[in-house]
Amino acid sequence: MTILQVEDLGITFGGLRAVDGVSFQVSLGEVFSIIGPNGAGKTTLFNLVTGIYRAGRGRIVLAGEDVTRVAPHLLVRRGMARTFQNLQIFFRMTALENVMVGNHLAERTSFLADLLSLPSVARQNVRTRARAMELLERVGLAHHADTTAGDLPYGVLKRLEIARALAADPKVLLLDEPAAGCNAVETEAIDRLIGQIARDGVAVVLIEHDMKLVMKISDRVLVLAHGRRLAEGPPRQVRSDPAVIAAYLGEHGAREADRAHG
Amino acid sequence: MSIVDARHKAGHDEAEGAAPGKVMAEFLQLVFSGLTVGAVYALVALGFTLVYNASDVINFAQGDFVMIGGMGTVFLMAAGLALPVAAFIAILAAVLVGLLLHRLAIEPARGASPVSLIMITIGASIFIKGVAQLVFDKQFHSLPAFSGTTPIAIGGATLLPQSFWVIGGMLVLVLGLWVFLERTLIGKAVLATAANRLAAKLVGINVTVVLALAFGLSAAIGAVGGILVTPITLTRYDVGTLFALKGFAAAMVGGMGNPIGAVVGGLLIGLLEAFGAGYLSSTYKDAVAFVAILVVLLLMPQGLFGRRAVERV
Amino acid sequence: MLKRVLSSRLAVLVLLAAIIAVVPVLAPSSFYLRVAALVWIFALAALGLTILTGYAGQVSLGHAGFLGIGAYAVAVGPAKLGLDPLLSLLLGAVLCGLVAYAVGRPILRLKGYYLAIATLGFGLIVALVLTSESAVTGGPDGMQVPRMVLFGWRVSGVSTWYWITGGALLVGALLALNIQASPSGRALRALHDSEVAAAGVGVDVAKKKLAAFVLSAVFAGVAGSLLALMNGFITPDAAGFMHSIELVAMVIIGGLGSVVGAVVGAAFLVVLPQALTVLQEYEQAVLGLLIMVFMILLPAGIVPSLRRLLLERAA
Numbered sequence: 001m002t003i004l005q006v007e008d009l010g011i012t013f014g015g016l017r018a019v020d021g022v023s024f025q026v027s028l029g030e031v032f033s034i035i036g037p038n039g040a041g042k043t044t045l046f047n048l049v050t051g052i053y054r055a056g057r058g059r060i061v062l063a064g065e066d067v068t069r070v071a072p073h074l075l076v077r078r079g080m081a082r083t084f085q086n087l088q089i090f091f092r093m094t095a096l097e098n099v100m101v102g103n104h105l106a107e108r109t110s111f112l113a114d115l116l117s118l119p120s121v122a123r124q125n126v127r128t129r130a131r132a133m134e135l136l137e138r139v140g141l142a143h144h145a146d147t148t149a150g151d152l153p154y155g156v157l158k159r160l161e162i163a164r165a166l167a168a169d170p171k172v173l174l175l176d177e178p179a180a181g182c183n184a185v186e187t188e189a190i191d192r193l194i195g196q197i198a199r200d201g202v203a204v205v206l207i208e209h210d211m212k213l214v215m216k217i218s219d220r221v222l223v224l225a226h227g228r229r230l231a232e233g234p235p236r237q238v239r240s241d242p243a244v245i246a247a248y249l250g251e252h253g254a255r256e257a258d259r260a261h262g
Numbered sequence: 263m264s265i266v267d268a269r270h271k272a273g274h275d276e277a278e279g280a281a282p283g284k285v286m287a288e289f290l291q292l293v294f295s296g297l298t299v300g301a302v303y304a305l306v307a308l309g310f311t312l313v314y315n316a317s318d319v320i321n322f323a324q325g326d327f328v329m330i331g332g333m334g335t336v337f338l339m340a341a342g343l344a345l346p347v348a349a350f351i352a353i354l355a356a357v358l359v360g361l362l363l364h365r366l367a368i369e370p371a372r373g374a375s376p377v378s379l380i381m382i383t384i385g386a387s388i389f390i391k392g393v394a395q396l397v398f399d400k401q402f403h404s405l406p407a408f409s410g411t412t413p414i415a416i417g418g419a420t421l422l423p424q425s426f427w428v429i430g431g432m433l434v435l436v437l438g439l440w441v442f443l444e445r446t447l448i449g450k451a452v453l454a455t456a457a458n459r460l461a462a463k464l465v466g467i468n469v470t471v472v473l474a475l476a477f478g479l480s481a482a483i484g485a486v487g488g489i490l491v492t493p494i495t496l497t498r499y500d501v502g503t504l505f506a507l508k509g510f511a512a513a514m515v516g517g518m519g520n521p522i523g524a525v526v527g528g529l530l531i532g533l534l535e536a537f538g539a540g541y542l543s544s545t546y547k548d549a550v551a552f553v554a555i556l557v558v559l560l561l562m563p564q565g566l567f568g569r570r571a572v573e574r575v
Numbered sequence: 576m577l578k579r580v581l582s583s584r585l586a587v588l589v590l591l592a593a594i595i596a597v598v599p600v601l602a603p604s605s606f607y608l609r610v611a612a613l614v615w616i617f618a619l620a621a622l623g624l625t626i627l628t629g630y631a632g633q634v635s636l637g638h639a640g641f642l643g644i645g646a647y648a649v650a651v652g653p654a655k656l657g658l659d660p661l662l663s664l665l666l667g668a669v670l671c672g673l674v675a676y677a678v679g680r681p682i683l684r685l686k687g688y689y690l691a692i693a694t695l696g697f698g699l700i701v702a703l704v705l706t707s708e709s710a711v712t713g714g715p716d717g718m719q720v721p722r723m724v725l726f727g728w729r730v731s732g733v734s735t736w737y738w739i740t741g742g743a744l745l746v747g748a749l750l751a752l753n754i755q756a757s758p759s760g761r762a763l764r765a766l767h768d769s770e771v772a773a774a775g776v777g778v779d780v781a782k783k784k785l786a787a788f789v790l791s792a793v794f795a796g797v798a799g800s801l802l803a804l805m806n807g808f809i810t811p812d813a814a815g816f817m818h819s820i821e822l823v824a825m826v827i828i829g830g831l832g833s834v835v836g837a838v839v840g841a842a843f844l845v846v847l848p849q850a851l852t853v854l855q856e857y858e859q860a861v862l863g864l865l866i867m868v869f870m871i872l873l874p875a876g877i878v879p880s881l882r883r884l885l886l887e888r889a890a
Contacts, residue, residue: 072771072774073777073778073779074777076775076777077777081775081776084772084775088769088772089768089772090769092764092768092832093761093764093768097761098765101761101776102776103776104758104762104777105777107758109759111759114757114759114760115750115759117753117756121753121758125756125758167776320688367867367871371871371874374874376634376688376691377628377632377687377831378874380636380688380691381820381870382867382870384866385824386867388820388859388860389859389863389864389867391859392858392859396856396857396860507695507699510692511692511696514689518688545703546707549700551696552700556681556682559682559685560681
């Protein structure tokens with residue numbers, strides 16, 4: 001079932017068409033990857049879809065509703081969560097608190113109730129904490145729960161961001177280079193985690209430079225170049241698309257693709 | 263700024279129920295006084311801009327250089343020095359304070375958050391005022407006008423010769439700064455650092471020296487402004503605060519980091535203030551600058567000449 | 576274990592209550608009690624900034640403006656409008672909240688330096704109004720504040736005010752600690768580090784900032800009222816720029832975001848000038864120097880630095 005539909009999306013920065021008429025759709029339970037050389041407009045596309053940039057043209061439909069002009073903090077209410085390319089971690093808070101913030105939507109206490117610490121706040125804290133702990137276990141970070149996030153290594157923080165996004169219970173999860181800067185073991189863990197998330201019925205939209213990971217995990221791949229769609233299809237098809245090999249992968253990439261293939 | 267006020271009020275009384283010619287004269291009078299004070303705001307704003315471009319720091323002690331220039335000259339003249347000598351030494355003193363501020367307070371705190379940097383330069387400003395109280399005194403002081411006090415009549419309004427010094431001095435400084443930045447190697451290094459600090463460092467520019475230069479230059483510019491305007495507005499150990507605030511408002515109205523914007527913003531704030539004092543209420547003229555900041559910030563956060571920034575995440 | 580104790584709400588409150596209870600025993604004269612009461616009052620105002628700047632990371636260089644509004648509420652209310660002093664205090668707090676709401680809505684969109692200068696402008700305007708509208712406020716010379724009468728009991732005397740201000744500080748500390756450990760507190764601390772990420776998980780960033788701003792203004796307003804009532808006299812200086820800076824300095828020197836830190840910072844900056852009266856000439860220079868030195872050498876502030884030291888020793 002299609003959950004996210006992007007139609008003819010575009011934005012211009014000072015004359016440069018960063019994203020230029022891109023369309024795609026993603027279904028529940030699917031891993032949809034967006035690849036392309038640096039500067040192809042991948043992250044800009046994410047920022048458009050999540051409402052951080054206002055689209056110059058086009059439409060975004062989430063769960064059948066037009067959300068093109070919806071503010072970022074309201075989008076998550078409709079089921080969209082994301083992670084960030086250059087980590088946006090709450091560095092002064094513990095790992096557990098980071099994930100607890102992710103549960104913000106489910107928290108129903110008012111500012112006044114919080115101020116007076118009414119019994120409902122304590123109950124809410126217990127629920128939020130339990131749920132956050134569950135998610136930390138799921139991403140394999142339970143032992144870091146009480147560590148201040150600023151003291152954790154990069155690879156761990158990548159997973160922490162995923163746990164925080166999952167806490168919002170999204171139907172669509174956008175992951176911006178989750179494996180960047182991770183070692184082989186960490187990449188392997190993220191690979192498995194993404195698989196699980198998709199099997200739970202979440203639509204995963206993935207930006208990633210690690211071609212091996214992309215080719216292995218994706219159901220479909222969208223190739224961007226200069227803000228435009230170059231190709232789209234199953235990994236096997238995209239990998240052998242001559243336009244993609246020529247324009248994006250280049251000589252070096254073609255060899256790498258061969259190796260991945262073999 | 264009390265003398266400027268007094269002149270407004272005098273002009274106002276005369277214009278009471280007056281003929282169109284008088285209305286025009288009053289208007290012109292306000293324009294003159296607005297441009298005069300505005301020229302000093304422009305210089306302070308230029309100082310802000312120079313430091314901000316080189317280091318991303320807003321130096322809240324910027325206004326205190328104006329005070330050092332004015333007070334320094336007053337006390338050196340009282341000690342028997344001629345005006346040009348006294349002024350020169352006062353400017354050197356301001357530059358020294360600027361360099362020390364950079365070396366002892368800004369350099370060690372490199373990479374600190376904006377909140378910390380705000381507090382550091384505010385602390386510096388309080389410190390400078392505290393020391394100024396001790397070195398000078400707590401009284402208001404004035405300087406003799408550079409070339410007499412015979413007012414020049416223009417279109418029914420009058421202009422003090424000192425106003426020419428202030429506005430002319432500002433124009434000369436702006437031109438000099440422009441030549442320095444565009445035509446000299448070290449000036450180009452400042453511009454390069456402002457554009458991209460890392461890249462500047464990679465091509466071999468000594469960024470620390472450039473930052474020190476920016477602080478020194480901004481101090482000199484502020485001090486000159488202080489010397490020029492003191493014969494009109496008086497000076498005291500604590501006049502720096504209002505100059506800093508209005509200079510900052512000017513820099514922001516013009517678009518933070520834009521030197522031309524700083525000058526236009528300064529003149530604009532000066533004019534708004536003069537009109538506010540003349541037509542509305544001289545009590546609340548200090549509020550005019552802030553209302554202007556708020557309006558600009560809320561309607562066009564990038565200022566009149568600033569470029570719009572795209573947030574990268 | 577030690578970490579748990581150091582961060583528990585109860586431990587902080589017990590510690591503060593113990594200090595408040597012990598000071599009168601140790602104070603050699605009522606002068607010291609008065610200074611301590613001043614510390615509690617400014618600590619209360621600083622706690623507001625702990626919420627706004629410490630938790631949420633939003634700067635205000637104009638909070639003395641709210642202090643001034645609170646102070647003049649208990650002066651003008653009874654003297655000019657014939658209102659009960661306690662009612663005036665409450666109305667002053669409400670007024671602070673409303674003004675903060677009206678001012679905060681537009682300016683909290685600004686960040687960093689821009690927010691700093693906008694709040695500074697607000698504080699300046701309040702001080703200007705208090706100085707200029709002399710028909711109501713008595714002008715630059717200030718005005719008398721009528722004594723508070725509670726149910727026929729005339730509230731006066733240093734030790735009475737000591738306990739009232741100490742109690743107010745405890746209530747303020749309790750509220751600040753409550754917020755810290757709540758969903759709203761987590762949201763505020765989150766947007767401090769990354770507004771984009773906070774919005775990304777559904778935090779209404781603008782609304783939360785505004786709530787913190789309004790709350791911090793109410794804290795400052797109540798502190799201002801207590802200050803005016805205790806002193807029996809008030810001048811526009813209460814709303815002055817230097818007071819705004821001192822409030823921020825208290826929060827930062829004590830330790831940004833730390834409730835105990837706000838009290839330590841307030842104690843530091845209130846007691847110091849009293850100690851310096853001998854060297855009154857040097858007061859401003861020393862204050863400026865201290866702010867610089869602390870910001871450069873101990874950017875985390877006194878309390879968090881001590882805490883870290885203690886935990887490292889224990890580990």
